[in-house]
Amino acid sequence: MSGIAPAVLEHYLVRTRWFGGKSRPFQVSRVQTIAELTSHSPSMDVLVTLVTVDYSDDEGGHETYQVPLAHYDDTQDAIAHAYIGTVEHDDRVRHLYDAVHDRYAMALWLEGLIAAETSGHAERGGLRFRRVPGTESLDPGLRSSPLTGEQSNSSVRFDDTAIMKVFRKVSPGLNPDIEIHEELTQGHSEYIAALYGWVEVDLDGEVVQLAMMQEFLRTASDGFELATGSVRTLLAEPGQSISESGGDFAGEASRLGTAVAEVHARLRERFPVERRGPRAAASLARTMNERLDRALLVVPELSAYEDRLRLAYTGVAALPGLDVQRVHGDLHLGQTLRTAQGWRIVDFEGEPGRPFAERSLLDSPWRDVAGMLRSFDYVPGVVEMSHAAPADGPVDTDDDLRAASGREWSQRARGHFLDAYVAALCRTDSAGADAASPGDEESILADNRTLLNAYAADKAVYEAVYEKRNRPTWVAIPLTALGEV
Structure with missing residues (x-):
């Protein structure tokens, strides 16, 4: 497959949702075939390729993306939207498609995972298929269909039974998404989708690690979509109270907290935990400052908030220590x-921009809490932007009412989430002991407020960089939050 022109893949990458470098100058420097899956049809085969992308801006660096390619003798109208180009292979001109969109190609991944059910692993075409013991058997007749949505990976649904995530940006090492799901599945956690298996290569x-297969949650609704629906209901009639609108999310926020x-408690059971001293707090503050240094190069607007951010990080540096464990790492x-x-x-999986070695490091669970609080703050910002009138259009006199209602929704959701999280934290940490008192909950919040606020600010900096690169019109949402730090 080495004959494929880099320009062909470059043109395809910028059309995808999952390529993270669309706003940066880049070129494809290497296309490496790592596996070949042979289908039952002589006219189609699948090559699993890794595409290395080099960036030529000031930040520089490179990334590696997985692009599984279904190659056919003839064009395939049913998956024309996933067409990549042509290549000469085995003395024939083949038509290339992104295999994630091809149900015949995805059936080869399913076959590999089924073959691994008995022994826990199977080798096919250079790939290793692994299964988690005791999980559901898969039917070879399951039909795949790719899911749509804004995401850094690609997800493929197999009827109402399973969902496979194909990792797009890959790097050597254990993917935390697989590692954590395997432990929580074996620990019978009720707050995750069970992991059935995964695909890897040496x-x-x-x-x-290239892909993972999980339980498909038939009745599931996306949390962000539910929250934005709640806010839209609230803002449909500006000025009404949250209780009158039917858009109150406080109960759901509490249950989510x-x-x-509970997930944090299970992670403490299945992975190591540590109490680290003041050097760890100072190191965390240094990491936050370094992230801000890099972010300022991408989002110059952050300079208006730099002094307050540095002050928040200084507070972290003065802490006596940190309790750390495995965490989600990118919770929203x-x-x-x-x-x-x-x-x-x-x-x-953790933050997509960080290497696996960093994402697997023990961290404070308050990072996850801060991420969720930031997400509740994001929701009304996104909804309000959809109501924004054009710059040359008439002034909407209800804008101020919508903004105030959005802030109230966010504050209420954040408060209920945080209260429920701390209450559950007291219960899980005092299991077998006397029940925790409200005073314990207040003490936990007071002891961790500096850390929580700094994590929230650090998350907003991360969001500002992400939005600048991917959705520039949204960068005002994290910047507005930083104005309140």
Whole structure:
């Protein structure tokens, strides 16, 4: 497959949702075929390729993306939207498609995972398929269909039984999404979708994990979509109270706070925990400052908030220590699903921009809490922008009322989430002991407020960089929050 022209892949990458470098100058420097899956049809095969992208801006660097390619002798109208180009292979001109969109290609991944059910692993075409013991058997007749949405990976649904996430940006090492889901599945956590198995390959003596298969939650609704629906209901009639609008999210926020606390408790059971001293707090503050240094190069508007941010990080540096454990690492409403049985937490991959070695480091659970609080703040900002009139259009006299109602919704949701999280934290940490008192909850919040506020500010800086690169018109949302730090 080495004959594929880099320009062909470059043109395809900028059309995808999952490519993170669309706003940066880049070029494809390498296309590496790492596996070949043979289909039952002589006219179609699948090559799993890794595409290395080099960036030429001031930030520089490179990234590697997985692009599985279904190649056909003839064009395929049914997946024309996933067409990439042509290449000469085995003395024939083949038509290339992104295999994620091809149900015949995805059936080959399903076959590999089914073959691994008995022994826990199977080798096919250079890939290793792994299964989690005791999880549901998969039917070879399941049909795949790719899911749409704004995401850094690609998800493929297999009827109402399973969902496979194909990791797009990959790097050597254990993917935290697989590692954590495997432990929580074996620990029978009720707040996740069970992990069925995963796909990996050995390259240059290191493992690279390429995909994972999970339980499909049939009744699930996306947490962010539920929250934005709640705010839209509230803002449909500016000036009405939250209770009158039917858009109150406080109850759901409370239940979600409990779910996050329970997941953190299970992570403490299944992974190491540590109490670290003042050097760890100073190191965390230094990391936050370094992130801000890099962010200022991408988002110059952050300079208006730099002094207050540095002051918040200085408070972290003065802390006596940190309690750390495995955490989600990138928790927000878009990483949650509301099912008929309650909330589920998904996507334990961590921040896509960080290497696996960093994402797997022990961290404070308050990072996750801050991420969710930031997400509740994001929701009304997104909804309000959809109501914004054009710059040359008439002034909407209800804008101020909508903004005030949005702030009230956010404050109420954040307060209920945080209260429920802390209450559940007291219960899980005092299991087998006397019940925690309200005073304990107040003490926990007071002891961790400096850390929580700094994590929230750090998250907003991260969001500002993400939005500047991917959705520039949204950068005002995190910048507005930083004005309140």
